[in-house]
Amino acid sequence: MEHRELIEEVKGHFYWLHRHPELSGEEFGTTEYLKKALAAHNIPVYPLPLSTGLVAYVGQGNPVIAFRCDIDALPIQEESGLDYSSEYPGRMHACGHDFHAAALLGIAMALQNDNSLSGTVKLIFQPAEETLGGARRILETGVLDEVQVIYGLHCCAAYPVGTVISRPGFMNGAVDEFRIDFLGRGAHACRPHTAADPVIMIGNFVQAAQTIVSRNVNPFHPLLVGISHIEAGTAKNIIPEKGVAEGTIRSLYPEDRKLAKERLGSLARSIAESFGGSADVHITDGSPATNNTPEWVSLVEQVARKLGMPFVSAPDSLSGEDFAFYQQKIPGAFIQIGTGIGPMMHNPAFRANPDALEPAVQFGARLVREALEKLKNVESC
Numbered sequence: 001m002e003h004r005e006l007i008e009e010v011k012g013h014f015y016w017l018h019r020h021p022e023l024s025g026e027e028f029g030t031t032e033y034l035k036k037a038l039a040a041h042n043i044p045v046y047p048l049p050l051s052t053g054l055v056a057y058v059g060q061g062n063p064v065i066a067f068r069c070d071i072d073a074l075p076i077q078e079e080s081g082l083d084y085s086s087e088y089p090g091r092m093h094a095c096g097h098d099f100h101a102a103a104l105l106g107i108a109m110a111l112q113n114d115n116s117l118s119g120t121v122k123l124i125f126q127p128a129e130e131t132l133g134g135a136r137r138i139l140e141t142g143v144l145d146e147v148q149v150i151y152g153l154h155c156c157a158a159y160p161v162g163t164v165i166s167r168p169g170f171m172n173g174a175v176d177e178f179r180i181d182f183l184g185r186g187a188h189a190c191r192p193h194t195a196a197d198p199v200i201m202i203g204n205f206v207q208a209a210q211t212i213v214s215r216n217v218n219p220f221h222p223l224l225v226g227i228s229h230i231e232a233g234t235a236k237n238i239i240p241e242k243g244v245a246e247g248t249i250r251s252l253y254p255e256d257r258k259l260a261k262e263r264l265g266s267l268a269r270s271i272a273e274s275f276g277g278s279a280d281v282h283i284t285d286g287s288p289a290t291n292n293t294p295e296w297v298s299l300v301e302q303v304a305r306k307l308g309m310p311f312v313s314a315p316d317s318l319s320g321e322d323f324a325f326y327q328q329k330i331p332g333a334f335i336q337i338g339t340g341i342g343p344m345m346h347n348p349a350f351r352a353n354p355d356a357l358e359p360a361v362q363f364g365a366r367l368v369r370e371a372l373e374k375l376k377n378v379e380s381c
Ligand SMILES: [Zn+2]
Pocket: 095, 130, 345, 346
């Protein structure tokens, strides 16, 4: 297939996917569409027990690597003004997962035409990245058991088209969510001595929770305890019975993650008790921190340089990314590619410039070839 024709087809896939965004775990139409697009190029798909998402492959034999994209959209009303905007009210590809899926289709098509590929690449079209769970579902199928190296690609609205961004070590943070219900005793506002006031509990808890970062964790370790939602009461003259505080804990090091969760729970419980109430603490574990293998990041940098694409070291970030689940088992790296500077991901005005598809496909296909070559050389040593 001629290069220009391939890129035009990939852009067509991107526009279709952008018009038809589906939420996490509900990517039925998207999965059907991707299967048809792969079948049209004789790219096989593994028969896996997945209700949405899929894993295809190109090449044969060892070594085996994997390349992951995600396919889910967000519950956001699109305001990008694009002529290929979402056709579904209240849903939008605001994190560029349509771009990732189209780029991975292009990478698959480019490699399918390449008889010199020295091994196998498994192409993961992962569901449910935004709500987590998608990476674990793919891992549970066992389809990645033989994989030696894994790469993941995400767009980035902070860099010009075609910039390649990565870094060795931590690139995203572990993100855990918490909800704490403070349970007290309600009363008329004029009789506070008969109440156990959850507003007082929450007020003290919000202050105390900040000491986890400032007093419990090594000051050279990044940690964030954020309380973003508090709620209690219904009227000016009623002391409420209960209140709630919700937020996230973002960390890099597993020992800090564990300690922050424990301290948060014990502070909430002891503060609630000291004011005559109690606290129900619910902490939901999210993804761990992405942690890139230096050796495989160097290859990313080398391939970018060979293709004349600028390589930038990824800035510090405690955003979450469930690619980290793969990295707990398989070495590899998470990579971002610049899709033009503009409103950031998860913003209703977000747009990924389709011109970035060509460098993304070229870069991804070359990276796969070189990673397989590198593994082959190691094996034959
Ligand atoms: Zn996102």
